[in-house]
Amino acid sequence: MSAEKFFQPGFLLALTLGSGALLTPCLAYADDYTDLLDILRAKGSLTKGEYSTLLSKHLHHARPTARALDDDSAPAPRRIHTVSARSAHGRSSRYTADDMVAPADSQSAALMQARDAATRAEASAQAAQQALLSTRSELNNGGIVHADPYVAGKGVTLHAGQIAINLSGFVNGFYTFNSPGGGTAVAGGLANGSSGFDSSSVRNGLLPAGIIVKLSTHQAGLDLQAVFGAYPGLNNANPGAFNANTGGSPVGLGTAGLDFRQIYITFGNQDIGTFKVGRDLALFGSDAILNDATLLSVGSTGSNIAPANTSLGRIGVGYVYADWIPQISYATPKWKGLQGNIGVFTPLDEFNYADVTGAAAGLNTAYSATNTQHSSPMIQGKLSYDFAINKLVGHIWSSFLIQHQQNLKGGNIAANAKRGVMTEAGDIGAKLTYGPFEGVAYYYYGSGLGTTGLFFDGVSSSGHKRNSEGYYVQGAWKIIPKLKLVGSYGVSNLYQAPGEVSPFLVRRNQSEVGALYYNWTNWLTLMAEYAHTNASSHGPDHNKDNTVSAGAAIFF
Template sequence: MNHHALRANACLATLALAAAGAAHAADFKAGEWDLSLGGIVNAYYTHTRCSGSRAVGGTALATQALGCGGTEGRTVVGNGLLPNALTTTAKTRQEGYDISATLMIGAAVAAGDAISNNSNVDVRQGFVTFGNADMGTVKLGRDYGLFGKSAILGDMTLLGAGAPVSATQRNRVTLGHIGSGYTYLGTYGQVAYSLPTSSGFSATVALMSPVDAGSLIGRNQPQLQALATASFGGGKVWLGAKHQKFEGTGGFSMSGVELGGSVAVRTLGFAANVQSGKGLGVLTDGDSGNRKQTNLLLQATWQATPKAKLGLNWGESRLKDGVATDLRSNTNVTAGLYYGLTKSLTLVGEISRTTSKPVAGESARMNGVALGGIVFF
């Protein structure tokens, strides 16, 4: 199962499939360039059932409006947390510099009709890197952010669905623990610099193209993100941060820190991640305004057999302040079975419970099930 997790990481992390080595379906040479082509295809039958309050405000994942797509229950056959994706990477070494270019093009499975997704394209990565072992690496282009990267890569539901929120799965993907454990890492135009890796320590700082949050705009200053990771035998720890100023009436500064770690002890795996700050947003930067927020994710897995992994994780995104109907928290617990039928194909079964609590009043609840599979090539 670790083999599949590495391939999922490769499609979500920088350098895409280049980090997965043997995961490539095709590696070939064109002149002085080494080219790689690979990708992901996945689909899940999901069913959700929503109950409780319909009046929880904000981005309440468990309400009928979001969790069940406007009804008491919803069935979808669509993507899990990962999209379908085709990734191409080209690498070369010229005049002492390692140069790489990556392009990822994705597509969603499900839609509200039988036509619209035929022309939907999801482009998350398009960047170039250059550097060497002495100077480190510079990245230019569009790629995933740093804040939240370690959390989502370590989330077992990366291979599955997690919270199968119908409103996002139709036309895109499910949420895993996005909004109920961590804020989405996002994709940004960026200029990033990574130090040379030394004794298991790596660090990256990046200037991100500033994003808007509703009527508030980020225009004068870039978003800043940073991530440091220290790996050791059987595990790793990480520390991240991000900051951006939103301008306009009611403008504010988004700022957050993140701390997490994971460890493997024989057949058992454990992971924890906490994010804390102001204006982090439930799903994306600043979407909940200038409210203090804490995101927490806890996870335990057991490699029951060489092919079968069992896992249980719990996550919560909790906001402070707000009026009575405003969202106080989204909480999700997911139990999953991940079975490696072959080295390329993983079959997945998950059950989950998502709860959205308001500042005052009754909560909304969503029960979900996801059955399907994911192939890496």
Template sequence: MKKSILAQSVALACLAAAAGGAQAVSFTQNDVTVDINGTINGFYVNRESKVTNLSTGVQTKTQNSELTNGLLPGWINFVVTSKAGDQDIKAHFSFAPGINNNSTVVGLPIGNNASGAGVTNPYSQIDTRNVYFQFGNNEWGSLKFGRDIGLFGQNIILSDMTLLGVGGTSNAGIPYNTTFGMIGHGYMYTGFQAQITYSTPNYNGLQASAGIFQPSKFAGDETKAPGFQAKVDYDWKGAMPGKVWGGLVSQNTSCSNASTTACAGMKPYNATGYEAGAKAGYNNFEAVAYGFTGKGLGLSTIGAQFLGGSDGNGNKTDSKGYFLQGTYKMDKTKFGINYGQNKDTGGGTQSVYGAPETKNKAYTLGVYHGLNKFVTLVGEFNNEKITNTATETKNNTISAGAILFF
């Protein structure tokens, strides 16, 4: 029971992908088991960027570098499992600190400028990603209450090889505690969200989950109903093991008082998104294919759900994207290539990008070498192209570093 429950956590999903031999530290007292596991990483990133003004032809070139976390921040997980009657019980706390801060002078307190005035530092804050408990059994399924990874977009980010690395980031010179991987270049970010979700038992590889989620006030100050997400997975084993899945997200919102500042000129609307994906392996090769579409869901080229989903007048942003990936494992080294593209039209694209349409596309070449059961060495090259009617941006990102799982 303990092993199957732990496999559901995001940290151990990453662990399985990166260094399957590493094990959590476990303590058992009476009928309660506490597992502690985590990850730490660091990368050197060098990025060259060229922006072309399409109307004048003027080009601007920049180059920057950064020592940073990759797509994963640091992460420490505390997972408690037990059994009460016929119910399997699980509680999960996690904290995700990063290695960067915004201090420009070595030796000064984090978040303070040279004169000593306190400044809020968003880069050194600890992100509490998992705070939930769940109970259930193999007969009727399980219920989850709290904050955990979302359902829509969950499978694809866990399948992205750059989860162990950096991928493409338009902010290599900014000390975020995560990069973007291929978020915004083939899929949108699932996020960690407050939720109440139900998951069915696993019926020979077939399993479904659905739940209500903390709504986003993307068009006003009120939400009459929570958000809704669902997904269905089917896994199979054998000579060509694989997985297929489908998912959806939906939310509407409204204003309680049209005279309030938050509601002035804002028209409510319903945001929706749909996704489908598949992955399969044969011997040491694995392939992934994925696609999604959204209406009012947000600017997929940024990757954040509900950001820029409308122009404020109820006109929704149309979004779509696809992602392809192939990896080959040779002994302890995995080689991979992926390609993804997102496109946004109408809605909020004009106000954010100054153009009615924008498109992101990128590919990543990656090498991931298992030095031992804890440490994976990573090297990646990412090529990104961002286009709209006003500008064309081309970025080349080289990253090298390592990630540890325990």
């Protein structure tokens, strides 16, 4: 198309109408065309010669029109509407509607062109809408796989039709050096002070490695999900009472252990809440471990000579391990930051943990009762509240646990006594964040709960419940956005049952931890940590150890 044809007044009108630019008509002005030429000339779109030619043609066409306006015998031309313009020199022209006219045949041609342009635009819009619907249909086709944009820490999400597949995980490793501080072995104690030897290892921290697969979809108004979580360790496994978490086997030709701790489904929505069926982290004590800074590092080692899949972190030195337990649980919808959880769980046995540690040290092994009979499930529940006030962000929680322990067996229980007890426990905790500062405070109390693990030494050998309690406090400061300093202190106490005399049984496990975490990238975190652990008995025995760890972890 030639520049001359482009700048014909009729064509300009049709182009304006066809493009939809003329939203509100206003009266035309005599020098709009001249102003347009000025603008194009100033921008360099027209050469000096082209500008002169087009301006001359415009003035030539304008003169007959002006003469016709003065001729009373001439037929009145129809007015055309356009949008007012401002010239390149900034001047605004203001003329009446009769100042610009166009011949009737020119207007008819312009109108036809505008209608054609409108028809083509409508057809184009319909084609675009059809293409969008077709694309959406293809994305829901099971044969098409596409990925969501990656968000650090949220894993990789692929969509195969209506199914979302999320793959996430982590890997960590630490060099850990443990130095015993001396003392006498304590039955149920978590310090290694009496071992007499330093130990070195390359091991996992409180977290093993992990690979988690989640499959999600939406059907019949429900959000559905299936989760599989596999957690392998670095060191050789030596399955015992705690399976992959039993102390390892540092012997050649060994293989690492695999803890398949997560297998569950969920279904529900924001209106009715969410149901969970399968094996997952329990409710009581779950927030205590999830907010513990040593979850990302090592803490107390438990044993560093033959490392298990994990260290202890602050388990047994501030809280009782929540554990991964088969369950049917329900979470309410969130209402103004408030949410409740309740569930039934596979009941766990009372366990004589002091016997495991005491027998290894040659101590009396008749510490705690055991049982294997359960006619009713364990019941757990939790209430949590999240809030934000300006820069202050908070999370507060409280949980409980109830389980009936039947047919207890112990050295001081008659074989046909059929003794049973009802175990109960409750906790409360809070996490507050204000700018670069973060604080966590937690407390628990139990009757028959025990210490370190659920129902570890919770009932005496005579069948009476022992009370236990513990707490930890933790502070963190982001020195710079990538560097965080953490310090924490925690205690777990186990009291004797009424009338009991067990001087070798653990009374207190406690630890102090200081750590630095550096987030090098949104995947890679470097860590350095020092932990001091003490164990004391109900008698004069006690011991302590010191642990230094340094390592790295990747979370994706």
